[in-house]
Structures are given as structure tokens and as C-alpha cells.
Amino acid sequence: MEQPYIRLNNICKNYGNSPVIKDLNLSVRKGERLVLLGPSGCGKSTTLRMIAGLETISSGNLYVDNKRMNDIAAGKRNVSMVFQDYALYPHMTVAKNISYGLRVNKINHEEIQRRLKKVISILHLDGLEQRYPRDLSGGQRQRVALARSIAKQSDIFLLDEPLSNLDAQMRIGARKELLKIHQLYHQTFIYVTHDQIEAMTLGDRIALMDKGTLQMLDTPYNTYNRPSNVFVAKFIGTPSTNILGVQFKDGFLIFKEASIPAAEGWVRLIHQAKQPDLILGIRPEHVQISRTEKENSLNGTVSRIEEYGNQLGVIFTFEGAEITAISDHRDWKEGEEIFFSIDQKKMYLFDRTTTRTIGYPDE
Numbered sequence: 248m249e250q251p252y253i254r255l256n257n258i259c260k261n262y263g264n265s266p267v268i269k270d271l272n273l274s275v276r277k278g279e280r281l282v283l284l285g286p287s288g289c290g291k292s293t294t295l296r297m298i299a300g301l302e303t304i305s306s307g308n309l310y311v312d313n314k315r316m317n318d319i320a321a322g323k324r325n326v327s328m329v330f331q332d333y334a335l336y337p338h339m340t341v342a343k344n345i346s347y348g349l350r351v352n353k354i355n356h357e358e359i360q361r362r363l364k365k366v367i368s369i370l371h372l373d374g375l376e377q378r379y380p381r382d383l384s385g386g387q388r389q390r391v392a393l394a395r396s397i398a399k400q401s402d403i404f405l406l407d408e409p410l411s412n413l414d415a416q417m418r419i420g421a422r423k424e425l426l427k428i429h430q431l432y433h434q435t436f437i438y439v440t441h442d443q444i445e446a447m448t449l450g451d452r453i454a455l456m457d458k459g460t461l462q463m464l465d466t467p468y469n470t471y472n473r474p475s476n477v478f479v480a481k482f483i484g485t486p487s488t489n490i491l492g493v494q495f496k497d498g499f500l501i502f503k504e505a506s507i508p509a510a511e512g513w514v515r516l517i518h519q520a521k522q523p524d525l526i527l528g529i530r531p532e533h534v535q536i537s538r539t540e541k542e543n544s545l546n547g548t549v550s551r552i553e554e555y556g557n558q559l560g561v562i563f564t565f566e567g568a569e570i571t572a573i574s575d576h577r578d579w580k581e582g583e584e585i586f587f588s589i590d591q592k593k594m595y596l597f598d599r600t601t602t603r604t605i606g607y608p609d610e
């Protein structure tokens with residue numbers, strides 16, 4: 248693997264007695280777009296702020312380009328940051344907001360003008376240079392905040408939910424803009440969000456966190472298709488992955504009573520794991536439902552239908568558990584008996600004790 252550019256080694260952060268980040272190890276490559284994703288309060292912003300130098304590190308080491316950064320002041324780190332609320336200076340015009348940091352850093356006038364012109368053009372802020380933040384729309388303010396950070400030309404670009412105040416349509420446009428900026432400047436991006444779509448579309452890799460710990464660090468494809476544990480499987484994807492307890496015995500996966508023969512690849516992995524008590528995960532799009540019985544199909548009763556516009560979510564009960572399937576057909580009725588089968592090529596099996604995956608058959 249390419250030498251990591253930013254390294255977090257065993258980083259912990261406590262506020263008083265409460266640990267917020269627990270033994271975090273994370274490496275980011277130069278020029279990579281890494282997304283920190285996770286539920287509210289999991290420690291994404293805290294992690295970003297420690298990298299920026301806005302928050303002290305309780306223990307562990309932060310390295311950038313092999314240099315220990317723990318005690319380097321924020322202003323001396325080669326980073327720029329965009330905040331969720333943009334943090335623009337209200338009494339400065341757009342042009343002044345963008346150029347202020349450059350003036351403080353004693354960049355010469357011609358260079359400031361050159362950078363200003365370029366970022367104004369990249370972010371479509373032409374004509375707004377003399378306006379004040381209060382006279383801008385939310386989207387324009389967000390672009391000014393981005394422009395101000397880009398103009399600094401730092402190697403590391405830290406973004407803390409920069410699009411969360413924009414409406415859905417504007418977010419799509421802004422995502423394209425961010426990718427364009429990255430193509431032009433190749434900075435190392437660390438991007439915080441709790442929006443999965445944003446994480447999937449913007450990240451080369453996703454670091455998924457929960458309760459201050461790293462749950463998985465991998466590509467968007469692997470995060471979705473090869474979750475490392477039950478938390479990842481449930482967090483990524485909407486509607487959420489169905490989770491069912493199963494026991495492996497004599498080649499069969501046994502639910503409470505019903506059972507299906509386990510596919511060969513899974514049998515091998517289960518033997519390797521030496522763990523018959525498992526958790527089965529299957530995404531709603533990989534549960535096939537039908538009115539007719541098929542080989543190895545199981546049966547349930549439809550309890551609810553959810554409208555997704557182009558498809559329906561069919562929620563049915565099976566041995567007391569609720570399972571969601573996605574269907575293109577629209578004629579399912581509440582209360583009707585259905586048959587369903589699980590696509591074993593697409594399912595996940597986790598160790599019930601550790602909740603970690605036992606592996607994937609095609610690996």
C-alpha cells in the first residue's frame with residue numbers, strides 16, 4: 248500500500264471522564280477522499296477537529312507526512328476546514344471573506360488577486376464579490392466558504408458536513424462541485440457526513456464509526472456489499488438489512504424452526520469459523536417473494552406495505568421476526584401468505600458473539 252499521508256495512531260479523546268474517541272487507528276493516503284460516516288454523536292466532528300488542531304488529543308499520535316502533529320498549533324498545520332455553518336465573517340464582503348486568511352498569511356497582493364479570481368470562477372461567484380454574507384442564499388454562502396478554503400491551497404481539506412444546510416437538489420450540484428475541486432487541486436479530503444449517499448458518491452474510502460470506534464474502513468462498494476459486522480450491515484442501505492438469528496447444523500441454516508440448506512461456500516466458512524451460532528443479514532432487495540412455493544422457499548405473512556414510488560416495500564412476519572422485501576409488483580395485500588427465498592450469494596453471516604462477519608464465500 249502507498250505510504251499513508253495522515254496517520255491516526257491509537258487516538259483517544261476524553262471530555263472529562265467520558266471517552267468520545269476510543270483507540271482510533273486510521274490512515275489516509277495523499278490525495279485520497281476519505282469520508283467519516285456514522286450516526287449522530289459517534290465522534291466524526293471530534294476526529295476532524297483533532298486533525299485540524301482545534302481539539303487536543305487525549306492520547307495517541309497524529310502524524311502528517313511522518314511528522315508528529317499533536318502539539319502543532321492549528322494555524323501552523325497545512326489544513327483548511329469548511330464548517331457546517333460556514334463560519335463566514337458577517338462584516339466582510341465575499342471577496343474579503345475569501346482573501347482574509349491569505350492576507351493574514353502575508354501572501355502578496357497579486358497572488359491573492361490571482362487566487363481570488365480563480366476560485367470565484369470555479370465556484371460561480373462572479374458578480375457577488377462585493378456582497379455581504381447576509382445578502383447571499385444558503386447555497387451561495389456555502390460556495391463562499393468552500394472558495395475561502397480552496398484559496399488557501401492547503402494540502403489537507405477538512406469538511407464538516409458542508410452541505411447539510413442545502414436542499415436535496417443543491418446538494419447534488421454541490422457534490423459535483425466538490426469532485427471538480429478535488430480533480431483540480433488533488434488535496435487530501437477528509438469529509439464528515441451522516442448521509443450515506445454523500446459518503447458513497449464522494450469517498451474513495453469510507454471510515455464508518457460508531458460510539459467513538461472505527462467499525463469499517465473500506466471502499467463504498469465493500470462497505471455496502473461486504474460489511475465487516477452487523478452494525479455496518481444495518482447502518483448502510485435503506486431500507487435496512489434484515490437481521491435474523493440462525494444456527495448451523497448438519498449442513499442446514501436453522502431459523503427458529505424452519506431451515507434451508509446452506510450453500511457450499513458458506514458451509515466451508517462456517518466450519519472454519521467453528522461457530523454454529525450465527526446472525527444472517529440479507530438486504531431487502533435480495534429477498535425474493537412469490538405467491539408460489541419454490542425449492543427451499545420459506546413462508547411468511549404480509550403485515551405492511553410501504554410505498555417507495557417506483558417500488559414497494561413488502562414487510563412480512565416470519566417466525567415472529569419482521570422481514571422487508573422490495574418488490575416491483577404492486578398487488579401485494581396485507582394479511583396474505585407469501586413464500587420467500589434468500590439469495591445466498593448476496594447474504595451475510597456474522598458470528599453471534601462478536602457480531603463480525605465470518606467472511607465471504609467468493610473471497
Ligand SMILES: Nc1ncnc2c1ncn2[C@@H]1O[C@H](COP(=O)(O)OP(=O)(O)OP(=O)(O)O)[C@@H](O)[C@H]1O
Pocket residue numbers: 262267285286287288289290291292293294441
Ligand atoms: N466540548 C465537548 N464537551 C463534552 N462533550 C462533547 C464536546 N464536544 C462533543 N462532545 C460529545 O462527544 C461526542 C461526539 O461528538 P461529535 O460532535 O464528534 O459527534 P458527531 O459524530 O460529529 O455528531 P453529529 O453528526 O451529530 O455532528 C458526543 O457525544 C458529544 O456530545
